[in-house]
Amino acid sequence: MNESQLKMLINGELQDSPTTFDVINPDNGEVLAAVPDMSPAQVNDVLIGANNAFKVWSKFSLTQREELIIEYANLLESHKDEIIDLLISETGKPFDNAEYDFGMLITCLRYFVEEAKRIDQPCIVDPDGRFHHYVQRQPLGVVVGYLAWNYPLLNIGYKLGPALAAGCTVIIKPSQVTPLATLRCAELALEVGFPSGVINVITSNNYAVTDPLLTSDITSLFTMIGSTASGVNAMRTACTTVKHFSVELGGNAPVIVYDDADIERATNDIVNLKYTNSGQVCVSPNRCFVHESVYQQFLSLAKQKVSEITLGTGKESSAQKMGPLSSEKERARILSLIESALKDGAKLVLGGEIPKERSKGFYLEPTILEQVTTTMDIARQEIFGPVLSVIPFTDDDDVIGLANDCEFGLAAYVYTTDLTRGLQAADDIQAGSVCINEVHYSVQLPHGGLKQSGVGKDCSSYSLEEYLTNKRVSILVRH
16 A cells, blocks of 8 residues: 555544654665644544543443454454555564564454453442442543554554453554554554544654643543653653553563573573564563673574574565664664773674665664673663673672662563572562563563553553553442
8 A cells, every 4th residue: 555645543534634754664764654743633633532432432331342343353454464564664574573563463452352351340348238339340531552663563452452442442642653554553443333533543743742642631541652761751741630651661671591591592582582673672681691600601602693693674585583773863872882882891792783785774783792781871771772781690699689780670581490599580580570481471461560661561451450440339238
């Protein structure tokens, strides 16, 4: 399809805007499409439309909602090839990563509508037996979601799935970097028959215009996937009225490889996750603490595996393993962090340059650094790029302190054949998720962080709770 024809979905209508902004192809740096840059009037319209739609959608039975949600999931699936093609164009992803990204949207839509069937409405025993008390679970209201560019469709699924299943209406603002596949998914929603205003997708390159989405008293829940700085700014803006927040923010995941670890397994896992999506993953392992007795073995294996990574997008071949970064700005930021680390004493094991054979676009060689210290910026900031810092350790207690010496607490990984040791590390590490001996994520498992990595949860029944409110009802049954 013609990407330039994609429009916003506002209150059941596809809409343009007087102004547009460009979406850039990260594979070659060329303009891919121009999309609408919403106007202040459209912001007001989408809020009113979503609020009116909530009065209707929230009264639908779960069976009625399920029928439309499943129909939507099936329709999206029938357009899989077209949507994945758009996704690869705007993100530069390898094909398998784009397929996973798309598939998670479908999975989330189907999972949450099933999970909603298990929502309980508990009864509470009255001490005197005079009342019957129960807790009524009701949809929260209008949800505004700001989403990141790294996994555009997975991120929608994390928010749209539970919101629709709970009976909320949604205003989604995808990243201005990668809005195309999201806009096409919104366009397809019109074919399903959702009440007008239940699903809204808007695009904007101007936060000043969209701030009313945050400040409005219509908004019941603000949810977001993005950086900590962006999340804090958005929540600060939104605090003009009382509302709920569920935000998944920055991460700087540590890995601990103990001296008894299966080094082959650990290396495979860490390399696969680190360079997936060019390192643009919130749970990507950034700081790899390896016991000094197995340090050289790990480093040698990691170097071998990383040197085999091929660059390119899913448009070229399914064999490509790592695409470009999202923008020139992101690449420059990461190169600056590498340069700073090298000046401070780190050593380049592999990569660290713009690949000569990929001079167009925003590619960066997969990179490994050693002799990194935990005081360097590259060990303290969220990298969000294909750079792994490998750091030796000798003492079990010390390495836990090093892993926790970070403002973030989203995810962590531990490798050891001693289960007691692994479980103790999991207890002591300050992170919302800890994986022992294998990386594992699933829509059934709660995902969210501690410290500056956010509040609330995506995925699992815990996520569904974010979109519901609890109303206590008491009935006098005996005088």
